[in-house]
Amino acid sequence: MAVKAQVLYDFTAEPGNNELTVQEGEILTLTNQSIGSGWVEARNSRGNVGLVPEDYIEVKTILIISFVFDFDIHRSLVFQSVILLLSVMVILCHMAVGSVYSFDEEWDDDSDDGKSTGGYGGSQAEEGGTMQRGGAHSTMKLSLNKFPGFSKTPNPEVYLLTKHISKGDDRLPIYMGEVGPVWLYPQIQLDCVVADPKKGSKMYGLKSYIEYQITPNTTNRPVNHRYKHFDWLYERLVEKFACALPIPCLPDKQVTGRFEEEFIKMRMERLQGWMSRMCRHPVISNSDVFQLFLNYRDEKEWKLGKRKAEKDEIVGVKIFSNIDPELPELDPAQVEQKYEMYSQFTRSMDNSVKELLAVGHLHWKRCTGPLQKEYRQIGKAFQNLSSVFNTSAYPREYTLKEALTATGKTYEEIAEIVAGQPKKDLHFLMETNHEYKGLLGCFPDTIAVHKAAIDKVKEADHLVVMNKISQQDKLIMEKNLSTMSYALQAEMNHFHSNRIYDYNRLVQFYLEEQVKFYETIAEKLKKALGQYTTM
Amino acid sequence: MAVKAQVLYDFTAEPGNNELTVQEGEILTLTNQSIGSGWVEARNSRGNVGLVPEDYIEVKTILIISFVFDFDIHRSLVFQSVILLLSVMVILCHMAVGSVYSFDEEWDDDSDDGKSTGGYGGSQAEEGGTMQRGGAHSTMKLSLNKFPGFSKTPNPEVYLLTKHISKGDDRLPIYMGEVGPVWLYPQIQLDCVVADPKKGSKMYGLKSYIEYQITPNTTNRPVNHRYKHFDWLYERLVEKFACALPIPCLPDKQVTGRFEEEFIKMRMERLQGWMSRMCRHPVISNSDVFQLFLNYRDEKEWKLGKRKAEKDEIVGVKIFSNIDPELPELDPAQVEQKYEMYSQFTRSMDNSVKELLAVGHLHWKRCTGPLQKEYRQIGKAFQNLSSVFNTSAYPREYTLKEALTATGKTYEEIAEIVAGQPKKDLHFLMETNHEYKGLLGCFPDTIAVHKAAIDKVKEADHLVVMNKISQQDKLIMEKNLSTMSYALQAEMNHFHSNRIYDYNRLVQFYLEEQVKFYETIAEKLKKALGQYTTM
Numbered sequence A, B: 001m002a003v004k005a006q007v008l009y010d011f012t013a014e015p016g017n018n019e020l021t022v023q024e025g026e027i028l029t030l031t032n033q034s035i036g037s038g039w040v041e042a043r044n045s046r047g048n049v050g051l052v053p054e055d056y057i058e059v060k061t062i063l064i065i066s067f068v069f070d071f072d073i074h075r076s077l078v079f080q081s082v083i084l085l086l087s088v089m090v091i092l093c094h095m096a097v098g099s100v101y102s103f104d105e106e107w108d109d110d111s112d113d114g115k116s117t118g119g120y121g122g123s124q125a126e127e128g129g130t131m132q133r134g135g136a137h138s139t140m141k142l143s144l145n146k147f148p149g150f151s152k153t154p155n156p157e158v159y160l161l162t163k164h165i166s167k168g169d170d171r172l173p174i175y176m177g178e179v180g181p182v183w184l185y186p187q188i189q190l191d192c193v194v195a196d197p198k199k200g201s202k203m204y205g206l207k208s209y210i211e212y213q214i215t216p217n218t219t220n221r222p223v224n225h226r227y228k229h230f231d232w233l234y235e236r237l238v239e240k241f242a243c244a245l246p247i248p249c250l251p252d253k254q255v256t257g258r259f260e261e262e263f264i265k266m267r268m269e270r271l272q273g274w275m276s277r278m279c280r281h282p283v284i285s286n287s288d289v290f291q292l293f294l295n296y297r298d299e300k301e302w303k304l305g306k307r308k309a310e311k312d313e314i315v316g317v318k319i320f321s322n323i324d325p326e327l328p329e330l331d332p333a334q335v336e337q338k339y340e341m342y343s344q345f346t347r348s349m350d351n352s353v354k355e356l357l358a359v360g361h362l363h364w365k366r367c368t369g370p371l372q373k374e375y376r377q378i379g380k381a382f383q384n385l386s387s388v389f390n391t392s393a394y395p396r397e398y399t400l401k402e403a404l405t406a407t408g409k410t411y412e413e414i415a416e417i418v419a420g421q422p423k424k425d426l427h428f429l430m431e432t433n434h435e436y437k438g439l440l441g442c443f444p445d446t447i448a449v450h451k452a453a454i455d456k457v458k459e460a461d462h463l464v465v466m467n468k469i470s471q472q473d474k475l476i477m478e479k480n481l482s483t484m485s486y487a488l489q490a491e492m493n494h495f496h497s498n499r500i501y502d503y504n505r506l507v508q509f510y511l512e513e514q515v516k517f518y519e520t521i522a523e524k525l526k527k528a529l530g531q532y533t534t535m
Helices: A077-099 A118-127 A138-146 A157-161 A227-241 A260-280 A288-295 A299-310 A316-322 A332-390 A398-424 A426-465 A471-529 B077-099 B118-128 B138-146 B157-161 B227-241 B260-280 B288-295 B299-310 B316-322 B332-390 B398-424 B426-465 B471-529
Strands: A003-007 A027-036 A039-043 A049-053 A057-060 A064-069 A129-134 A172-177 A180-183 A192-202 A207-216 A223-226 A323-325 B003-007 B027-036 B039-043 B049-053 B057-060 B064-069 B129-134 B172-177 B180-183 B192-202 B207-216 B223-226 B323-325
Touching: A027 A049, A049 A332, A157 A316, A157 A426, A157 A471, A172 A471, A180 A471, A192 A260, A207 A227, A207 A260, A207 A288, A223 A227, A223 A288, A227 A260, A227 A288, A227 A299, A227 A316, A260 A426, A288 A299, A316 A323, A316 A471, A323 A471, A332 A398, A332 A426, A332 A471, A332 B332, A332 B471, A398 A426, A398 A471, A398 B471, A426 A471, A471 B332, A471 B398, A471 B471, B027 B049, B049 B332, B157 B316, B157 B426, B157 B471, B172 B471, B180 B471, B192 B260, B207 B227, B207 B260, B207 B288, B223 B227, B223 B288, B227 B260, B227 B288, B227 B299, B227 B316, B260 B426, B288 B299, B316 B323, B316 B471, B323 B471, B332 B398, B332 B426, B332 B471, B398 B426, B398 B471, B426 B471
Parallel strands: A172 A323, B172 B323
Antiparallel strands: A003 A027, A003 A057, A027 A039, A039 A049, A064 A129, A172 A180, A192 A207, A207 A223, B003 B027, B003 B057, B027 B039, B039 B049, B064 B129, B172 B180, B192 B207, B207 B223
């Protein structure tokens, strides 16, 4: 199946770089998504093929899914429709989360220690039903497997309708903080250092992989994990939390970097970013699976914990039953208004982040391409002039000649400073925004689950009148909706607080580096200027 | 006739700007040379038409000239060949000097006060002979008229063979200075201020013109001149001095600038540059015609002086008879070596200056085009992010929101600083290099006259043996060649001294402005940085 993408921003091809000039709004066919370094290959409507920055386009996956659920009708038809609606949401979740992935193979693919993706297919068939995918797009196949937790999820109405009691250990309290409902934050914030990537091999050297050392600040004892272990953790977190908490995707399997060393460094840096974000989350960081990942003592403990995590029953919408807001019940109308705002905000921020990524990308390209070339040319021109002056045989040439050479060399230095600058400042800005782009991409799905619940609760009065549910059921539904709402509010407040911290830090860092950049150049030029005789 | 041009540097068209991408070495047909602002319209071999920066191309004028000189054979055939050779040089001079002009009409064309170009045609017919131009290129017609002095020149061999006596008043002494042979420099260097352009009109307002006020530092009394008067002065200087001194062309009739005011300002600035250069020249500044131009007291004195200047007999190669080097006679071999060096140096410098102009042009375009746009986009992206953050309803938003707005506005300011910078620094660098490009373009013709003379002197021994000239003739030729050589050396030393002064000043100025530029941006970013809360 052809993957289509819509162009978000005008992009002008640099001649001779195999690029494709595209206009905002244009629809492209992606011909190769595994180019890497932030580029994809695409074909326009006129049949021209070339590279386009991936931040400039938005992939439009067209996928026809027909599904039949095979389940016990143990309540009324109404609940069937609730299930159906939530199931659609789940499918949409699948698609959205999945579409971020665009590579078919695992970077270091092997299937030791029983972590086969086939396992999810099995559990899907057991508990969910059959799914037939229209088209045979392998990316989508992977995508559907990526969000398997939902197909294991016990019927969601169990949460909306059951008067549950929070269990001691798994209880997730929500308090009223200064900014509104907030999760319970630990006294000491968990963090970890991802470092020391080591190449390992197995099967007598036939297969090689990279193992990273992760050291949590709590134990200060390092554990080793491969990318696929991170991926396993990600899948567990999605299964367990994604209905309540947007779980940002792991860094792409294929990340930028031309050389293996650069690739490993970049992946490590992104895994570090992802882990730090997970550590910062009070719910995630405190979860058994996350603690296992960071603290396992030996292979046995790891395997045991892994098996336990894979059998975890509290996944999907069921996670809400652990949430315990010690706060007054909320009015559904209020809840809905807030959801609309969250939805609007995350969508707007997503656009804004993409815009920043697009201009950042453009600027990066300008600095490392035409600008570097131009400053080199300026440098050369001054040096050539100096060489010519040197041949004059005029006795008073020396000072000017030397000064011009110094000026030329200075501009050549500036060329390298300009070309090297994006790595120093723009890099962090781009990486963090890239992370946010991924995170923001998860919100619509999370919010959609909540919105679907609201819609059901809004129908409750009518259902009571129609005698389809009892007054008691309705009250339970409203209470549970309130709980769900507190969860989303706590999550949004967590997001806001992190966002303010992150953007404050990142723009500050960017500006600091930019100031240094301009000051360094001014200093260099001043030095060159000092070589001239004052008249 | 189609004007062809060869491309000196690769140039990539900016999309949507009506520009033409060209490659170094490509031959273009110029379709419109009167675009202005440093651009010409050209057609490539594939028939595409677009704008190309004029500094990126070299006009190749193809002109077939057949000439018949009708003169008294009063010496041997040898001298006919000398005349012929020097005449060819003269024709080449005509072509070269003329080719700088590419516009047909005078900016303020009228022909009051008897300054008709027709007059030169007359004197040409009278004294020279008939010239038939192949092709009917009006530019060339103008060009030939631009260098009319040579057709008036009495037979050049008169100078090479006549033992002349320097006259008191017109005597041009050359001394041995610290750097070699030098002109006699005045105690106080003449300079003038070109200012206060005033629009005048005549014929009841049907014709309008601009009159500039020129105030020399010697009298401090302003005189008024129109562009055509400058042009008249230029023609007189070429007639009189161009064999010995390269007379840089007047600023183009059509100079850059979109609006009348800008146009007038730019022309004034360039006339100022030209006048200052002329004032700095000890021979030119001291000449009667230049003094008349700066010091005439009334219309009567101006008209009288003008008539006298137009009748001046000491023009063309005859100017060498005024030159009086009080120095030992030079060996022709030495002379030749020096000429070769001068030739090489001016050619190399010409290339280097063109390179600097080309990169300068490119950089100018980059700053006012893509870079400005990009910094505006960066500014917009930060401001948009700030706007989005402002909608969060999160209580701790204010500081970051304000800081991001300030950052965005700072980048918008930087966009304007970047776009405005070339006018502040590159402008002067470009203008001075443009002036030097013009000046360097005159050297080949001046040096060619000298080289032709050398060739003749080198043949002298042979001619003596063949009894075509006397031993006495040979000695006179050698002495006169030595005088010519001293003139060129003095002129080269004048050029070098000015060059060192000019380039020292111009690069210094450029670097000073560049330092200010980078410091200003650093300051602005620091201020924006100050808005963030430190964590």
